[in-house]
Structures are given as C-alpha cells and as structure tokens.
Amino acid sequence: KELVFSGVQPTGNLHLGNYLGAITKFVTLQETHDCIYCVVDMHAITVWQDPAELTRNTREVTAAFIAAGIDPKKNIVFNQSQVTGHAELAWVFNCVARMGWLNRMTQFKEKAGKDRENASVGLYVYPNLMAADILVYRATHVPVGEDQKQHLELARDIAQKFNNDYGDSIRGRGFGDVFFPLPEPIIQGPATRVMSLRDGSKKMSKSEPSDYSRINLTDDADAIAQKIRKAKTDPEPLPSELKGLESRPEADNLVGIFAALDHKTKADVLRDYGGAQFSNFKSALVDLAVTKLGPIGGEMKKLVQDPAHIDAILADGSERAAKIADENMKAVKDIVGFVRR
Ligand code: ATP
Ligand code: MG
Numbered sequence: 001k002e003l004v005f006s007g008v009q010p011t012g013n014l015h016l017g018n019y020l021g022a023i024t025k026f027v028t029l030q031e032t033h034d035c036i037y038c039v040v041d042m043h044a045i046t047v048w049q050d051p052a053e054l055t056r057n058t059r060e061v062t063a064a065f066i067a068a069g070i071d072p073k074k075n076i077v078f079n080q081s082q083v084t085g086h087a088e089l090a091w092v093f094n095c096v097a098r099m100g101w102l103n104r105m106t107q108f109k110e111k112a113g114k115d116r117e118n119a120s121v122g123l124y125v126y127p128n129l130m131a132a133d134i135l136v137y138r139a140t141h142v143p144v145g146e147d148q149k150q151h152l153e154l155a156r157d158i159a160q161k162f163n164n165d166y167g168d169s170i171r172g173r174g175f176g177d178v179f180f181p182l183p184e185p186i187i188q189g190p191a192t193r194v195m196s197l198r199d200g201s202k203k204m205s206k207s208e209p210s211d212y213s214r215i216n217l218t219d220d221a222d223a224i225a226q227k228i229r230k231a232k233t234d235p236e237p238l239p240s241e242l243k244g245l246e247s248r249p250e251a252d253n254l255v256g257i258f259a260a261l262d263h264k265t266k267a268d269v270l271r272d273y274g275g276a277q278f279s280n281f282k283s284a285l286v287d288l289a290v291t292k293l294g295p296i297g298g299e300m301k302k303l304v305q306d307p308a309h310i311d312a313i314l315a316d317g318s319e320r321a322a323k324i325a326d327e328n329m330k331a332v333k334d335i336v337g338f339v340r341r
Contacts, residue, residue, distance in 0.1 A: 004033045005139035005183075007040035007080065007130075009206070010057035011049070014064050015214040017194035017204035020260045021145030022100070025186060027069045029143060036137055036321060037065055039079040039314070042086065043129060046122040047111065047207075059310045060300065064217055066313070067299035075228030080133065081180045085325030089132035090125070092336060096162050097128050101154055107147070111207075130156035135180045136325045143186040146193035147203055152185040159183065169335045179335060191260035197231040200249030218297045223289045228254075228286045240274025242267055251278075258285050261292045 006026060008018060039061045044054060058079050065077055080086050102108070106126055112119035122129075130151050134142055135158075142152055159180035163170065177247055196202045196213040204214045215227055232250050239245060245252040247265070252266075255273075258281075259266045265288045273281050303310060333340045 002033055002141055003137060003266060004029050004035040004137045004141045004143065004186075004297040005038070005137050006036075006143050007038040007043070007132045008061050008135055009040050009044045010066075010079075011044050011047075011206045012057050012060075013055065013206040013211075014061060014217045015194075015206060015218070016289075017145065017191075017214070017259065018206070019064075019217060019293070019296075020067065020189075020191035020194055021147075022143060022258065023064065023068045023070075024207070024260070025143035025189075028064070029141075029186075030070060030075050033120050033141070035075040036139065036324075037070060037075055037077050037225045038133060038134065038321075039065075039077075040130075042303065044110050044124050046120055056304075059304055059307055060218075060316075062310050062314060063300040063303035064296070066303060067217075067296045072313045072317060076317045077313060078321045079314050080290055082314065082318035083136075083322045083325050085136040086129065086132050088329055089136045089332060090129040092332060093131050093135075093158050093162075094125055096165065097125075097131075097154070097158050101157060102127060104150075104153070107149060123224075127151045127154045128158065131158045135159055136328055137321070138179075138181055138328060139183055140181045141186055142183050145203075149185055149187060152183065156182040161239045166335050169337070170341060173331070173334060175331065175335075179205060179331065189260055190256040190264075190266050194257060195253040197227055197253075197271045200232065200253055214291070215289065216297075217293060218300055219293070220297070221294060224289050224293065225286045228282050228289065231282070238270065238276050238278070238281055240244050240270055242270065244270075244274075252276075254281070254285060257309045258288060261288050 006022060008022060029035055041054060041058050052215050062077065066072060070077060102124060108124055111123055130245050131154060134155055143150065162180055163178040172179060194204045196204050196208060198210055198213045205341060208214060212227055212230060214222055231254065234248055238251060245255060255266050255269050259269045
C-alpha cells in the first residue's frame with residue numbers, strides 16, 4: 001500500500017521554495033494517498049536553535065501546513081520529537097549506513113562549510129535520521145524539493161542494506177523478503193528547485209542571511225512586490241521558447257515560479273510572455289504571487305495566535321503517528337535481535 005511521508009524543518013522563514021517544492025505537493029497528495037506530514041524539530045537542532053524560537057517555528061510550520069490546505073484530520077500532522085521511533089530507528093541506521101556513504105552528502109558539505117571540525121555530529125548523520133523518519137512508517141513516497149534527492153537515494157540504500165543484512169531474520173519472522181520498502185522521491189513540476197532572488201546559482205533557503213533572497217510565506221503584499229521588483233535579472237526580454245532559458249538562471253527561476261504558482265508549464269508561460277520585458281513580467285508575477293500567497297500568510301498569522309490549538313493538533317497527530325511507528329519498531333527490534341518487553 002502506498003504511504004506518503006515528508007517533513008519540513010522548523011528553522012524559521014518558511015519561503016516560496018518550501019511552498020512550491022514541498023508544501024503544495026503535500027496538499028495535492030492528500031486527495032489520493034494516506035499522508036504523514038512532520039515538523040522535523042530534531043533535524044532543526046543539527047544547527048543551533050534558540051529554544052523559544054524553535055518552539056515558535058514549530059508552531060509556525062504547522063500553521064503553514066494548515067493554511068496551505070492540509071487537513072490534519074484526514075492526514076497525520078505532528079512534530080518529530082513526540083514520536084520516539086524516529087530516534088530509535090535512526091540509531092539502528094547509524095549502524096547500517098557506512099561512513100563512505102555519508103561522506104558523499106553535499107548538504108553536509110554546504111552546511112558545515114569550511115569549519116567542518118566544528119559541525120555537530122548530528123548534522124553529519126542527518127540523512128540517517130531522515131531515512132528513519134520515512135522508514136519508521138514504512139512509507140513508500142516522499143514529496144521533496146530537488147535538493148533532497150541525494151538524501152532519498154541514501155534512504156533507499158539504507159533500506160536495501162537493512163533488508164539484506166537482516167534478510168534471514170526478516171524471512172524467519174514472516175515479513176516476506178523485505179521489511180522496508182525502497183522509498184521513492186516525488187520531485188516534479190516547474191519549481192522543484194526555487195533559486196535565490198539575488199543569486200541564480202544558489203537555492204532559496206531559510207538560513208540565507210539576506211531576506212531579499214527569498215519570499216517568505218508571511219511576507220505582506222508590499223514586501224512581495226519589492227522583492228520581486230528587486231530580483232536579479234539579465235537585460236534581455238523573455239524568450240519565447242524553453243531553449244532560450246538555458247544559461248539564463250535568473251529568468252528560468254522567475255518563469256518557473258510563475259508557472260508553478262499558476263499551475264502551468266514553463267512553456268505555457270513563455271507562450272504568454274515571450275518577448276516581454278522583465279518589468280512587465282515582474283508586475284504580472286507580483287500580482288500572481290500576492291493573490292496566491294497573501295491568503296496563506298494571513299491565515300498563518302491568525303493560526304499562530306492560538307498556540308494551544310496548534311499544540312493540540314500536534315499532540316493528536318503524534319499519538320496517531322506513534323501507533324504506526326511503535327508497531328514497526330517492535331518488528332525492527334525483533335529483526336535486529338533486541339530483547340524487548
Ligand atoms: P534550511 O536552510 O534550514 O535547510 P530549507 O529552506 O532547505 O531550510 P527544509 O526544511 O530543509 O527547508 O526543507 C523542507 C522542504 O522544502 C524539503 O522538501 C526541501 O527539498 C524543500 N525545499 C527547500 N528549499 C527549496 C527550494 N529552494 N526549492 C524547492 N524546494 C525546496
Ligand atoms: Mg534544507
């Protein structure tokens with residue numbers, strides 16, 4: 001049976017990239033699938049988080065899920081640290097994954113920067129925890145942005161190695177030949193990697209210091225307009241064909257954002273705006289972005305006014321998530337040979 005899992009870190013400044021690369025996909029998938037959507041607070045502390053901010057950001061991501069249209073009754077919406085199975089399975093996976101596999105992870109290299117000796121051990125094993133997040137539910141499909149593709153491949157390698165290493169034990173317990181499915185990424189559409197508005201070679205990111213690099217989900221109409229107008233572009237008008245976007249990363253990015261917000265392809269957008277100057281295209285993009293994002297930001301701000309309501313949603317979701325995770329963890333413990341109550 002297909003099961004969807006995905007997560008967003010409560011690291012502040014939820015942005016258009018998170019929305020188009022991940023959250024809109026979550027909303028669509030709830031129509032066809034059982035879905036588990038997690039605020040991954042344990043991932044967040046792989047880099048320092050002020051405790052009060054972490055709490056606030058956890059509620060804000062939850063509010064974003066709900067404001068975007070995710071139904072917390074139909075789906076499971078919760079925060080990671082309330083379900084112990086994530087940490088337990090991550091430990092097993094720390095012992096399944098190989099150092100060599102983790103050494104290849106580009107996100108660690110980017111986030112650790114030059115001072116790698118000073119990066120947290122948690123940041124290094126982040127991909128193992130992410131594999132555990134998915135596999136503790138034996139989830140099969142994971143909607144993510146392009147930047148998470150490599151981590152998904154690692155999760156598949158971990159699942160496969162676990163299935164192989166413990167194959168006899170798995171079969172001996174009547175689970176068939178494999179215990180964990182190999183989870184498939186869902187990375188599709190025109191905005192799987194939204195780039196910074198200031199630099200077409202860097203992804204839009206929560207942790208980027210310049211606020212002008214991203215459109216935050218809580219930005220008001222004025223802020224959205226200013227940021228889009230100031231977005232870096234080249235002097236040429238828009239091309240009429242997709243080919244014309246090659247080697248024009250900033251143009252490609254804005255066209256992709258337009259397409260995703262308007263549920264079109266980039267080719268559709270170029271059919272309408274090919275030959276237009278950026279000033280005109282940007283005005284249309286401002287209108288579209290304000291129309292689509294304005295209500296979500298407004299709803300988020302309303303929802304965070306009532307933290308008790310949000311915490312109740314997370315508590316309910318955590319209970320339902322734990323039922324599935326606990327059951328799977330019993331099986332994992334038996335497979336590994338841990339004595340348990
Ligand atoms: P951080 O800088 O703290 O890692 P982030 O912006 O990368 O923050 P995450 O919480 O790590 O956000 O990612 C949440 C989801 O958003 C993931 O599925 C990720 O792939 C997706 N995502 C993040 N940035 C982008 C982007 N620029 N374009 C498309 N998807 C993105
Ligand atoms: Mg990230």
